[in-house]
Amino acid sequence: MPMRPLLLASLCTALAAVPVGARERSLQAGPPPRVAVLPAQDLSGGKAPLQEVDRLVLSLLSHQRVVVIPAETVLAFLDARRIRHMGGLLPADMKALRADLQADAVIAVAAELYVEEAPPRVGLAATAFSCPDGVPVGSAEVVLAGEEKPGILGLREVNDPTVLLERAAGELVQTLAAPGLVPGATWEHRRPRGELRPAVASAAPDLELPERRPLRLAVLPFENRSELQSAGEIVAWQVLRALTGRPGLQVLDPGTLRASLLENRVIQDWGLSLPQADALRMGIDADFLLTGRVVQFADRGPDSTPEVAFSLRVLDVRARRAVWSSFAGNRGDDGVVLFDAGRYRCAHALSRDMAEATVAAFLRDLQGLERKPR
Numbered sequence: 045m046p047m048r049p050l051l052l053a054s055l056c057t058a059l060a061a062v063p064v065g066a067r068e069r070s071l072q073a074g075p076p077p078r079v080a081v082l083p084a085q086d087l088s089g090g091k092a093p094l095q096e097v098d099r100l101v102l103s104l105l106s107h108q109r110v111v112v113i114p115a116e117t118v119l120a121f122l123d124a125r126r127i128r129h130m131g132g133l134l135p136a137d138m139k140a141l142r143a144d145l146q147a148d149a150v151i152a153v154a155a156e157l158y159v160e161e162a163p164p165r166v167g168l169a170a171t172a173f174s175c176p177d178g179v180p181v182g183s184a185e186v187v188l189a190g191e192e193k194p195g196i197l198g199l200r201e202v203n204d205p206t207v208l209l210e211r212a213a214g215e216l217v218q219t220l221a222a223p224g225l226v227p228g229a230t231w232e233h234r235r236p237r238g239e240l241r242p243a244v245a246s247a248a249p250d251l252e253l254p255e256r257r258p259l260r261l262a263v264l265p266f267e268n269r270s271e272l273q274s275a276g277e278i279v280a281w282q283v284l285r286a287l288t289g290r291p292g293l294q295v296l297d298p299g300t301l302r303a304s305l306l307e308n309r310v311i312q313d314w315g316l317s318l319p320q321a322d323a324l325r326m327g328i329d330a331d332f333l334l335t336g337r338v339v340q341f342a343d344r345g346p347d348s349t350p351e352v353a354f355s356l357r358v359l360d361v362r363a364r365r366a367v368w369s370s371f372a373g374n375r376g377d378d379g380v381v382l383f384d385a386g387r388y389r390c391a392h393a394l395s396r397d398m399a400e401a402t403v404a405a406f407l408r409d410l411q412g413l414e415r416k417p418r
Contacts, residue, residue: 054395077148078111079172080118080141084153085130088167088273091153093209097168101153108221113145121145132298135178142175149174149181152298156185156278159203163190163346164205166212167392170220171285178297183285184219185396186212189389191346233286235387236397236404237378242356242370247409248370251360251367254331258294261287262301262330266354266357270341278392279338279354282399287334290407296330304328332367333359340373343391350376350391356402368406372398 084097098115121127121144125137130150141147147367149172157167165188172182188211190202202208253259263284268276289294324348342354353373359368376388388394 076109076111078113078146079105079149079151080113080121080145080147080237081105081115081151082118082130082133082153084155087154087156087278088158089272089274090158090183090246092158096153096209097213097222100210101151101217104171104213104217105151105221106389108217108219113147117145128320129302130177132173132302134299134303136174136303138175138178138297138299142408147175150368154281156274157187157390158205158209160205162203163201164203164208165189165390166205166208167390168212169281169285171281171288173297173299178300180288180295180297182220183288184216185285186215186219187390187393187396188212188215189346189393192389195305233289233404234397234400236401237379239400240372240374240394240401242372242402242405245370245405245409246368248360248365248367251363253410254362258292259332260294260296260330262296262328263287264296264301264305264333264335267337268337269336272341272391274344275338275341275395279336279341279395279399281411282396283334283336283356283403286400286403290403291408296328300328330361331416333361335359341391341395348390350388350394350396352391352398354395354398356406358406368409372401372402374398 068407081098082100084092084094086092086094102112102115121141123243125140126188127133127137130152131154133150138150141150151170151172153168154171155167156169157165159165167185167187169185170183171180173179176182188202188208190205190208202211263280266276266280266283268274270276272278284295284298287293334356336354336356338350338354340350344347344350351374353371355371356369357366358368359365374394376391376394380387
């Protein structure tokens with residue numbers, strides 16, 4: 045699937061248009077960070093063109109203020125350590141990546157949606173983690189539909205999946221690179237409309253927050269009972285990205301969490317039990333564990349309205365109890381009044397903004413609590 049030279053040039057020009065001042069404020073003093081990009085994983089439920097996704101992301105990142113470690117060097121490292129899971133590296137692998145390749149950050153990329161039939165649909169996501177400590181330092185998610193912005197007489201409708209994939213990759217890299225891909229970077233979170241707030245949310249009235257800051261949170265895999273096999277993993281990543289970069293919070297990287305799950309043989313077929321939470325407490329230093337269940341993730345094409353429903357539960361690790369829970373269920377046309385303006389075309393875009401709205405509701409409740417040390 046060859047890239048059009050003119051389109052690549054236009055994407056690079058768009059990336060160069062990121063305000064220089066904002067970029068300099070977020071980058072730390074010193075040489076540009078060295079980044080390793082993991083091969084993209086396929087969460088689309090179909091067959092996404094992962095090689096093309098990898099090529100686009102690497103090409104576009106090379107025009108940013110980062111040093112991209114060559115793909116063949118990263119692949120050799122992964123093969124040498126027999127690493128097969130691309131959703132985040134284990135702590136020992138992160139340290140080895142830092143020592144062997146002098147990497148400052150590692151980027152996990154996922155193709156969450158890919159539909160070739162017209163009008164095409166593409167969803168890409170990426171999260172960058174600091175190699176020294178595993179802290180997320182950047183995140184981005186882009187979901188595009190070919191008929192999303194048709195313009196007058198549909199002249200701007202995109203029917204070529206290659207073009208849509210290139211646009212999605214360009215937006216993904218621009219959003220990911222803008223904060224700087226370094227510890228301490230900040231970025232703007234989406235502000236979904238009010239209709240996407242959880243329909244039900246409840247908090248323990250006697251919850252007391254720990255004294256230390258930042259609060260440490262771990263997002264566990266979500267149970268999935270929806271139509272899409274990967275929906276639980278997708279929504280869990282969306283919640284993680286919604287938490288990343290928030291003041292006063294530190295989200296544990298999935299690699300550290302996965303290592304603890306494997307070590308303690310925790311299998312989440314039906315949610316997380318208190319004994320399992322106790323086992324995890326021995327392996328990770330977290331204040332809260334977040335988990336949930338996806339019950340609906342319906343996306344049946346351009347002529348249908350997507351529907352998403354999921355629950356979120358927050359466990360206080362030390363108090364050994366659930367302290368916050370919510371349920372959100374929405375359609376893509378919720379809140380749409382005139383001419384389909386603001387209508388969601390894809391379930392992935394809808395769930396992304398629902399995750400942002402749910403995390404915002406959780407943080408509002410946390411801010412309203414009296415902060416007492418334990």
